[in-house]
Amino acid sequence: MDYVKEILEETNPEALNREKQKKRVGLPDLEVNNGKGVILRFAPNPNGPLSIGHSRGVVINSEFAKKYSGKVILRFDDTDTKVKPPLDSAYSMIEEEFEWISGMKPDLVIRASSRMEIYLESAEEMISQGICYVCRCSASEFKELRDSKEACKCRGKKAEESVQEWKMMLSGDIDEGGAVVRVKTDLELPNPALRDWPALRIQHNTHPIVGDRYKVWPLLDFQSAVEDHLQGVTHIVRGKDLMDSTRKQTLLYELLGWDYPETLYWGRVKLLGFGGFSTSSIRKSIEGGDFTGWDDPRLPTVSALRRRGFSPEALREFWIELGLTQKDISIPMESIESKNSKIIDRTSERRSFIESPRELQLVDDGSTDTMGLISIRRHPDIPDMGTREWDLGTGSIFISENDYSEGLVRLKDFADVDIKGDSALIVSKEKTGNLPIIHWVSSNNSTEARMIVPRDSEIDYAEGVIENIEISTGQCLQLERMGFAMVEEISETNRVSLIWLHG
């Protein structure tokens, strides 16, 4: 060590003062062009509401916007009417989910489908300039030529001819698949995916928002390229599966003399415990009746997390901590849950939920004066939250069948009891020894309850009773000795429906 020190003094003295490594916290720095404001965008396909994976895009983009006092645009990339058709209800759901996750409204919301005129005009302009051309080859014919770096016969035609065919595409005189607009690139490009890539194609389907007004629709690479430029987007943060998209768009930008935004990528994320879910496949399963809806607790959707009681703050912290690596990763749900527990613990009041309740009669032998009112904190560490008051009444209580066994046990926050048959003899109000502590509830203060518990691909129901002290819909509770749950509904008859969150 000293030897190293000596050498350092001679050769590299400043290395001696170097600080010991620290963990970088928060998002990495962005390369920012001198003073120009940062503009980002989050561009989902509204073929369904957001999944957990999407929430990464929301968090990263909105957090970068916050960090640099920039803007973030929510853009609906809804220019496909066929393979992943837009879902009418998804637009408003996504907008709301964006706000919920990020804690802010997007600075601008745009729908690609409502800006079609712009894309079509740009395309026509580019065709007449010879930057793009109309190709009449079939997809398979073109692929074959492309793979051998050969030009197809459409490539060399005059711009005027392309424009004419373009008009036919627009008017619907060419059938789907009969023509496509391509960006003229270099056929010698090593990456075959980039050679004369398709920019717009014909789709005669009805679009759920704008109807059948348009026969030609831009593909993502084209629509996004034009829109990013128009909106002055400075930074694109996207999945690395879109790397080729960046390259295609960069080629187009070069042809047009535009500057391509800085681009950052993240890798693929797999959530352990959830299979490979895509928005399309979830949508299909829901429509097929396998799930109750987008917020089915078994689904890795934002609406399901929200329903179950996850806090958006946990999601934000989680994704920020993960940062922007291009590694493909597998994440256990426990990582997110642990973040969430720490956040919601301080706001979650405690309640007793007794699964499979068994009624016991408290017996007071007269030596103790116990029947009556008892008072328990709503949160053990936060006295300001107040107390829950129970009235033992005649002494009827519930404990869980799982906790039942004859002998001595401590009823939490109350007394040591000796259980025999259906009675529980109060032995001591003070805690004596190290008796097992179980949770319980006075029948007087209880009401029927049912909790939805997702287990793998099944939904289980835990039936029981819950303490009826000030329970309200939408409240996140910590059930004593169990974990967190959300109150979903309270019926006319005071039956409480809960949904399980996590331990």
Next chain:
RNA sequence: GCUCCUGUGGUGUAGUUCGGUCCAUCAUACCGGGUUUUCAUCCCGGCGACCCGGGUUCAAAUCCCGGCAGGAGCACCA
């Protein structure tokens, strides 16, 4: 097959640009202990990693070369 990306403990992540107090950061998981009238929260301690092989160098997680492994794209989807 072609093009591209990525390899740090069980899982993630910092450090890699510009080689040096790096026998490597932090979190989570796990193990042990403490606080607590919850199996929650909180606190303390422990465990455990630079994909492999060469090269350059006084010095390599970091630079170079070669392997290997995993992933993505090669859609008239996004």
